[in-house]
Amino acid sequence: MEKFVAFVCLLGFALSVVVDFRPYDHSAELLFNGSDFNHDGIFSRDELEQEFKKYDADGDGRVSRHEYTTYVTTTTPELHDFAHALYDDYDVTGDHHLDHVDYDQYYAKLDADVDGSVTRAEFVDYWVKLFQATEHLHGHGHHG
Numbered sequence: 026m027e028k029f030v031a032f033v034c035l036l037g038f039a040l041s042v043v044v045d046f047r048p049y050d051h052s053a054e055l056l057f058n059g060s061d062f063n064h065d066g067i068f069s070r071d072e073l074e075q076e077f078k079k080y081d082a083d084g085d086g087r088v089s090r091h092e093y094t095t096y097v098t099t100t101t102p103e104l105h106d107f108a109h110a111l112y113d114d115y116d117v118t119g120d121h122h123l124d125h126v127d128y129d130q131y132y133a134k135l136d137a138d139v140d141g142s143v144t145r146a147e148f149v150d151y152w153v154k155l156f157q158a159t160e161h162l163h164g165h166g167h168h169g
């Protein structure tokens with residue numbers, strides 16, 4: 026019985042090891058810093074394309090769902106469900122491939138004031154909302 030309890034505790038511990046992005050504005054800032062390659066305070070359309078190129082494992086110019094989720098879960102298996110949710114967000118046309126059409130439309134989603142460039146504030150704002158909306162996929166839920 027003692028062993029059983031110990032096992033349950035261990036299992037509970039394993040399940041509680043999830044990636045915590047809170048505080049979300051901080052995580053969003055870090056994401057921005059990692060995506061603003063030339064550090065000019067703007068996440069440009071080119072930088073978006075550079076970012077997605079990293080996921081294009083077979084180099085065919087498109088990022089399949091498999092390529093993206095494999096890229097994420099190779100380093101962080103806990104983010105399997107979150108990776109799929111993010112892919113759904115990127116895949117604006119919903120055809121399970123990310124290409125320049127999706128990049129254009131995704132960029133437009135980030136560009137809240139529609140001036141053609143995505144500032145740090147716009148980027149952070151978008152991601153904070155996304156982290157909040159997907160909290161059940163990556164957060165501690167009500168236990169944290």
Ligand SMILES: [Ca+2]
Nearest residue numbers: 061063065067
């Ligand atoms: Ca930039």
Ligand SMILES: [Ca+2]
Nearest residue numbers: 081085087088
């Ligand atoms: Ca590809």
Ligand SMILES: [Ca+2]
Nearest residue numbers: 136138140142
């Ligand atoms: Ca803007």
